[in-house]
Amino acid sequence: REWQPTDERSVERLAEALKRLQAGVNGYDVSVFVKPGGLCPFCNMTLALLRRELSAREFSLHEADLLHDEREALKVMVKDQLGERVLTYPVIYIRGARLAGGYEELKALNDSPDGLTRALAAGRTIFEPPSKAALLDALPSKSERPKLLYQAGNKPWLTFQTLLFGNVLRLVALFQVVLLILALALYDSSPKAGAVIMFFVGLDALLFVLSGPSPIEPLGALATFLVWRRRGAVASAIPYKVTFCLYAVGCIANLPCGLSSDDEGSGESSSSCISPNGKGLATTLMINSLILGIFRF
Incomplete structure (x- = not known):
């Protein structure tokens, strides 16, 4: 596997990550993926809001850390929606549909009349990961030229490389x-x-x-x-x-x-x-x- 093309090795890893995300999204009404470590304030506010709502209404809630592979896989999967923006924390799915944005958008939805209620009552969108072939085509390095001004791990190259x-x-x-x-x-x-x-x-x-x-x-x-x-x-x-x-x-x-x-x-x-x-x-x-x-x- 060491000499397998790097993009193909990445696809295997990202496909496994998407399977884990699929189980977390499709099995719950609301799924929240947060930054590991518990130091993300917007993640903490999102979870606090949803836990309060959970005591007032009935829905299933899934909380999980969004680890590196899962985040990279999601970035590839939703890059058309993101455009030039980055994928920020937290990542929220309601009935299988990704909520664009994070805490502010969730709060706005919850503050609007019956906004969260309607979202929870909507038909489920099935989270379906793309095929490995589609993932491979979507990887940004698929057709890129060799990067000489680059350090592994995406760190600065003109330095003492580690x-x-x-x-x-x-x-x-x-x-x-x-x-x-x-x-x-x-x-x-x-x-x-x-x-x-x-x-x-x-x-x-x-x-x-x-x-x-x-x-x-x-x-x-x-x-x-x-x-x-x-x-x-x-x-x-x-x-x-x-x-x-x-x-x-x-x-x-x-x-x-x-x-x-x-x-x-x-x-x-x-x-x-x-x-x-x-x-x-x-x-x-x-x-x-x-x-x-x-x-x-």
């Missing part, structure tokens, strides 16, 4: 494997060329640590462009930044050693080198990146 997409990381690691294999192949005949390639790997790793897979970091930008449609799940970038920090230190420190090596093939470096064993370092990093690219541990 989140990334799993398959972007995988491809960055596999790019590293290719470059390190090339460096190893060149080390015997041209240690300087091998050291320069390793320096690039280290510099790219340093940029990954400081920013993340963004246009600032070449391998990350290329990986994002290539796997955007199958970018995978959002994951924490911190463990990988720690690993790549070690890459950066080793590969950058190896450059003076490689440049001072004998180009005739002896590969001997100055005894004062911080990282004299370039081939050993390249082999170690290549194996680690290969494991990272396959398993994303």
